[in-house]
Amino acid sequence: MSSINLERLPLASTGFVNLREANKIYVDKTELIYKLTRYDSAPIFLSRPRRFGKSLLVSTFEALFSRGLEDFHGLAIEKLWKADKEKKSYKVLHLDFSEFYDLNGIELNRRICRYLVHKLSNYVDIKVSDDQGRDYGCEELLRIISEDEKFESKTIVLLIDEYDAPIVHAMNDSKLLSEITGVLGRLFAAIKSCEKIFRFVFITGITRLSNVHLLSPANNQNDISFDPQYASLVGITEKELHYYFEPFIVNASEVLGISPEETYTKLKTTYNGFQFAIEAKETVYNPWSILSFLSKPHLGFKNYWFESNGGTHSLLVNHLKQKYLETQFLEKNKKDNNVSTIELEQKSDINRIPLDILLYQTGYYTLRNIGTPDFAKLEYPNEEVESSIIQLKEVVGNFRISADTSVALNQNLIKYVDEKNLEGIRKLFNSILTDCLRPSTIVFNSETDVRDIIYSHINLIGLLKSKEQENLYGYSDLELKTPKTRLVIEFKRIKKDKLEPKAREKAKAQIKEKAYGEDPYNHTHVRASMIISSEQKKIIKVELV
Known part of the structure; x- marks a missing residue:
């Protein structure tokens, strides 16, 4: 399957090579398209x-x-x-x-x-x-x-x-x-x-x-x-992904050396989750990201939407560079919040679009039903968007990792994971934080924010990343998987450095009690605790479990 011809999967802005191919892919949408033409x-x-x-x-x-x-x-x-x-x-x-x-x-x-x-x-x-x-x-x-x-x-x-x-x-x-x-x-x-x-x-x-x-x-x-009957008019549904793209999914899994089931799961957490109506019956995948991945799976689960400028629409960037919105956006660390449906559907002046509405319109938030027609929840739809919001903050705040840090990540991270070089990984993670953050940062008030900044910069071919990985007992903070090794990291943040020993023991106990990293696949399991210091603004301790 690795020799399957993927040239028919286009990357033009229209999404497909020609309309006949488009109709094949979107045959389930035929009724919707026809209804609109009436x-x-x-x-x-x-x-x-x-x-x-x-x-x-x-x-x-x-x-x-x-x-x-x-x-x-x-x-x-x-x-x-x-x-x-x-x-x-x-x-x-x-x-x-x-x-x-x-x-x-x-x-x-x-x-x-x-x-x-x-x-x-x-x-x-x-x-x-x-x-x-x-x-x-x-x-x-x-x-x-x-x-x-x-x-x-x-x-x-x-x-x-x-x-x-x-x-x-x-x-x-x-x-x-x-x-x-x-x-x-x-x-x-x-x-x-x-x-x-x-x-x-x-x-x-x-x-x-x-x-x-x-x-x-x-x-x-x-x-x-916002009409629920047209919520899946654009985008790819779960049914469409399985029915029309299965040969390409199998090919991608062989290229990446993982099972088709793992590929489907990773695609769902990375690119699915968009809901465009409160009463919508299903969510959809970002079609650009899915087609980009399937056309070159050897590059892994990249952030194709942001890289294609999908997440840096000039409307959004220009708005966020206004001083009052820039501060509000850079300090925004809440993942979801509620919005009234009246506000959501209102028209806005081009220069005065509310921040949450702006993030929804440009694809950073999606809708979720909370059981009342008067309000909806806004939340990040998937991992790609969560990564994009961090990258957007870097664009707006001019936060970048240096070329030296980028080279060090590319040359060493996979090697360090396979070698169980936890101290080397800690130093790489701290280099990311040092490059990206300003002295006034409030990121170290939240371990998830620190984790997410690190996560967004790990984009290496041959290394699968995941966060909030679910098992029967809970959710692991960060996992990095090479063909040989699976590394599970549990982060703990401390306000005062004197609390480090207690936090370290708590992290180790949580990893063991919740069985993080235990799976039936033939990986070497490495599990570690990492302690984030709000005082020193860095990861101060890493320990093998």
Whole structure:
């Protein structure tokens, strides 16, 4: 299986090599996609984080409406589309606003108008400017198109991807922001007033902004962002992972030298857990991360989402670099909290998005049901995101490990684990903390925060890492596994160094009582206690159990 051809697993932003492959993978979503295409005129809006397949979904709609079933013969959508006697094709306008992110208001308006003329001038007599040479506003051009007698009703499909990209780019320039929101506000208002010409309108973005008319009540839009029936519309479900990807999972397990069951478990804890509606029946995997892992499993369970800039959206980074939010974010160590559903679903001003809502919209938090419709819990969905939040703090606070520490980790950590060189591991861990943290850090008030910073920097091929590893009796703090050795570490934090002996004995007893690290596999078991000193701001003691 190690020679299986993985070249068909693409890493483009749309997620798949072509639409036929996409439909095969997302066949269980066919009913949802088809149901959406039954909406007539009223704009449908979907908000999701980056790297979750919004662009793939838009491309699927484009193919269906522009070419009918040309790309879908023999696939699940064919019977549904034919049964409804859907018109073979429509004039499809596909505007990807991520391509317009660096334009001013005049340029943005001109680009939209040029696109409309390019796509529709064969059907109706339109130009980008009037007889006096004055440029039309994009909203004026839409109205001219809608009023032309040659244009039949319900003949245009409008798809707008990443509507908020130009707004995010302009957020730190008040004049530019006013220009951009003015153009987009007039465009979305015109889409509503010209709805008779639209058969289908679908719009995606990351944020739900009050700065434009998109989400205004007058627009009668259908916002499906929190609708439980569409919660798994993008992303990969557990069923889909097992049903469609099993050969690739088996291949990955052989490449990594672990069992398929271990691979499935690690994939779930690393990349699953996203829930986009409070009443959703299942969680989903990040598709970018899953496909990236399966295409190159020899690299291990990397943080593909953050590395692809999925976790460093400019909206998020720009917000967090505002002084009052930077301090709030860098000192944030609570993993979950509750938010009212009203606040969650409210539109926000681009410059005043609440921190928790911002982290949810950009993929760092996910929803959990707490038994009441008025509130939801926000929590980290998986290990990849927990690692990403630490890396994001490093970006915002300019915390980096040095090249020397990085080289030392790569050259020595696996060797130290196999050699049971616990003192060497302690020094490596302390090097990470010394490089990353400032004198004013409050990280040493929490052993889990210290553990998480260390954990986020352990990304070595040939070394599996895990935290809160569950067994019958409890959860181990940190585990590092090579092909030969399994190292289990129990951390204990002490406020005063004089408490070190007592903490060390407590850690050793906990490891033994809860049977951390005991498994049926052929590994050498190494179990150790590590003592974190709040006084000295480092790990001061490590001992073999």
